[in-house]
Every structure is written in structure tokens, then in C-alpha cells.
Amino acid sequence: MGIQQAILGHVVLNVRNLEQSEEFYQDILGMMVSARNPITRMSFLSFGHEHHDIALAELPARAKRISGEEFPGMHHFCVYVRTPEEVDAIVPHLKKKGIPIVSGPENLEVAGNRSVSFLDPDGNRLEVACNANKFEGKV
Numbered sequence: 001m002g003i004q005q006a007i008l009g010h011v012v013l014n015v016r017n018l019e020q021s022e023e024f025y026q027d028i029l030g031m032m033v034s035a036r037n038p039i040t041r042m043s044f045l046s047f048g049h050e051h052h053d054i055a056l057a058e059l060p061a062r063a064k065r066i067s068g069e070e071f072p073g074m075h076h077f078c079v080y081v082r083t084p085e086e087v088d089a090i091v092p093h094l095k096k097k098g099i100p101i102v103s104g105p106e107n108l109e110v111a112g113n114r115s116v117s118f119l120d121p122d123g124n125r126l127e128v129a130c131n132a133n134k135f136e137g138k139v
Contacts, residue, residue: 011054011077015122018043018058024121025054028093029079029128047079076117076125084114084130094118 015021022043025031031045034052044052081087088105094116095101102125104116115129 010050010052013054013056013120013122013124014059014063015056015120016059017121018056020121021056025056027097028090028099028118029126074124076127078127078129080129080131080134082130082132082135087114087116087128087130090128091116 013021018041022033022045025045026033029047031047031054033043034046035044036042037044041058043056045054045056046052084107091101091105100119102117102119104114106115107113108115108129111129113130115127117125117127119125
């Protein structure tokens with residue numbers, strides 16, 4: 001029958017430089033490091049409500065994608081904020097840091113929400129979008 005109701009737990013990203021990626025997610029998304037595993041070279045980052053929302057796993061220097069280049073990888077993941085103004089406010093910071101903006105800021109035709117997409121240091125695409133419904137009833 002399938003899953004009736006679900007909430008995304010977390011996303012784990014493979015990265016080339018753990019420290020650089022930690023800094024990016026702290027600086028750009030305002031996340032905090034909740035834990036580190038020096039043995040597995042992983043960092044766990046949180047927005048403050050969960051132990052971690054994103055985990056970063058550093059790849060060995062010569063590692064290649066397991067699936068191979070001919071297979072598609074992740075397209076993007078999205079982080080919701082409360083207001084369209086919060087989406088727009090991140091744009092000058094991205095530009096100042098020289099972070100590649102893929103699209104936006106724009107009002108998306110399908111969902112109608114304000115959105116901007118950009119790349120992290122490893123080329124993973126992130127979207128920051130307004131979705132006030134996700135925050136209803138939360139402090």
C-alpha cells in the first residue's frame with residue numbers, strides 16, 4: 001500500500017573536503033555542527049530541532065561515484081524558510097561569496113513560492129524556498 005505519511009529525516013552528501021563543506025553549510029544556511037565522527041570523516045549538521053538534518057561524508061581522495069558517470073545523481077534538495085523575503089535576503093550573501101546561482105530568485109510557476117537555487121563546493125544543488133505552511137503551529 002505504500003507509506004501513508006512521512007517526513008524527510010535527513011540527507012547525507014558525499015563531499016571532497018569536510019571542513020570546507022562544514023563551513024559552507026554553517027555560513028550559507030546557518031546550520032550548526034551537532035556531531036563529528038573523525039574515524040569515518042563525517043559531520044552532522046542541524047537547524048536546531050533535530051540531531052542532524054544534513055550529514056557530510058568525506059570521500060577518499062581518489063574516490064569515484066559508485067554508480068558511474070552515466071547514471072544520474074541527485075538533482076537537488078530543498079530547505080524551506082518562512083517568507084519570500086528570507087529567500088531574497090540570501091542572494092547578496094551568495095553573490096558576495098562567489099557561490100554559483102543556478103536559478104532565481106524567482107516565483108516558481110508550479111508551486112507559486114519564492115525560490116533560489118545554488119551550488120555547494122562539491123556541485124550539489126540546493127534550493128532555498130518559501131513555504132510558510134511547513135511552519136504553521138511551530139514556534
